[in-house]
Amino acid sequence: MPVSTEFDVVILNGRVIDPETNFDGIRNVGVKDGSISIITEKDIQGTKTIDATGKIVSPGFIDLHMHGQNIGAYRLQATQGVTTALELESGVLPINDFYEAQASKNIPIHYGAAAAWTFGRIATFTGKEVEATAEYFQGAQGESNWKEELANPEQLEKILNEVETGLKQGALGIGVNAGYAPGSGHLEYYSLAKLAKKYNVGTFTHVRFMKGVERDNAFEAFQELIANAAATGVNMHICHINSSSQKDIHNTLELYESAKANGISVTAGAYPWGAASTVVKAAMFTGPTWKADMETTEEAFQLGKKRLTKAEFDDLQANQPGTIIVWHFLDAAKPAELALMDASILHPETIIESDAMPIYQSKDGSIGVYTGVEWPLPADVINHPRSGATFTKILQDYVRERKLMPLQTAIKKMSLMPAQTMEDAVPQMKKKGRLQVGMDADILVFDLKEIKVNATYVDPCRASEGMSHVLVMGSPVVENGVLLLDTPPALPIRNAVTE
Ligand SMILES: [Zn+2]
Known part of the structure; x- marks a missing residue:
């Protein structure tokens, strides 16, 4: 019966x-x-x-790192088992506008966002009122003041006010995309951590520096994050420790592990891909020594289906600085480089996150966010495979094929650990x-x-x-x-x- x-x-x-x-x-x-x-x-x-x-x-899997905010991007997530996808690293502003827009899109899985510090910084330095879209961030890539300059006391107050308004509107934390504004001050970062403490939320950081060798490297940037976490007690999440660390992953993982062992509230995410995706004129791709610093060349960049030439890369940086590219920083076909990626994925204290990108499409010579509802997605869209295949890649490659991770561990890294990272700040x-x-x-x-x-x-x-x-x-x-x-x-x- x-x-x-x-x-x-x-x-x-x-x-x-x-x-x-x-x-x-x-x-x-x-x-x-x-x-x-x-x-x-x-x-x-x-x-x-x-x-x-x-x-x-x-x-269901929980993704703490999702940038695409249109229905196609959420559908890609659903097909890989993601039932909650949150925009935390960048975040958005205004938060009210974000939730209102998402509510109208019939999104099939849970969504949410942090308050975007970079949006507050762009608004303060450029005078452009914040707008809750990916285009707002992309559109500011041609200007350097918000990336490179220290905020004076009045500017700092305005930036913090923008972020605090987001927190009052129910943001899930503070997105600190510091690698996109590496010239910002140490006091500014500490002030963001203090603000997070006031609202009992966490921060989600793409660290200030992103290279493997000293100085001004990822290791130093992680030390800054750990110091702010120690000083404030706020949980500070390190986004994509794999790509930020470049080839220094063993040292940065040890630093992270040691901070945790000593009671500092930090968490870290990683994705299983040897390529990143971001705007072509991000701060890490500028300055006189960026190629040596990042151990890369223009030919390591991809737009759509093609690798770029140096001339094409230079042209994009000069004329379309907000264009989203894919940047190959590791060659996963080389065992030594694959081992670096594996170290970040297999570490027991890393959470799997996708860094899923918005879907783009080339139309009439320019590239814009794809907002259509077509499914399957059109064949000509531009993206990074991580957007719809990070969680399945863990199951397929790390669990089933290469047998590097027990199934139970994979599930924990993709569901429980992200939930635990958020739950003190976000009761849901x-x-x-x-x-x-x-x-x-x-x-x-x-x-x-x-x-x-x-x-x-x-x-x-x-x-x-x-x-x-x-x-x-x-x-x-x-x-x-x-x-x-x-x-x-x-x-x-x-x-x-x-x-
Ligand atoms: Zn990032």
Whole structure:
């Protein structure tokens, strides 16, 4: 006899993995009103039945690092099992405008954002009122004052006010894209950490310097972050420790580990790709010694499907400085360089994050953000394969093919650890990243053998395969391996609005 027929969804006979309790066993899962109501060996029945025989049942993945804010970018995330995707490293402003815009887009997975320090800095130095779009940041890349200059006391006050307004509007933390404004002051960074403390939120930093060798290197920048975390008690998240560290990853990981061992509240994310993606005239690609510093050349840059020549690179920097490029900083085909990437991914204290980019499309000679609703995405879009294949790449390469990471560890790094990073600051996250009774029913059902990365550097927006079901608050977003196109909008992740 079934114990209940009350459930909205039942997931039967799957291998249930919970990264918090380390539970790993065959169970039936019942979902009611968006929550996990029961996990049992007994028979249960519901309105909808998912047969998970031979499959993994895990909490949905949580991405702390997502820049694309249109529906196509969120759909790519859903196909790789991400049920919550947050824009934290850059953040946006104004926060009210961001949540209002997202609410109108019918986004299938949970979304949210931090308050963007760079936006406050751009507004202060250039006089352009903040606007909650990727284009606002890209459009400021031709100007150098906000990147290079120290703020005077009045400017610092204005920058902090912009960020604080975002926090009052429910931002999830402060995005500190310091590598894009490396000339900003140490007092300014410390002041941001103090502001985060006042609102009991964390910071998410792309560190000030991004190269492997001293001086002004990533190691020094991580020391600055750790000092601010120690001085304020705020959790300061290091974004993409892999790409920021370049080839110095062993030293930076040791520094990070040591800081944590000594009780300092820091966390770090990493993505499994040997290429970064950003604006072509980012601060790290300027100055007289940038190529030697970054151990790179113009030919390591890619736009769309093609590598650039030096002349094309120079032309873009001069005339379209906000253009999004892909920059190959490691060659994963070389074992020694792959080992550097592996070190960041396999470290027990790193969280997997994608750094998913907005989707771009070339139209009438210029490149703009793709805002369309076409699915599958058009073949000519510009992106980085990390946007839709980071989490599946971990499952496919690190767990199944190369057997470098146990499945349970991978799930923990992609669900529980990001939830724990956020939950002191963002109460909604306490119910995510776990597969337990009472938790939100953000649930994945997949067969590890079927997980497939399709995106490549030349065809970056081909969706991942292998998630047979992705549920967001109990509602299917992927069903029998097919992305559903008219799902109810997912809930925003947002702190209380105090103004
Ligand atoms: Zn970054």
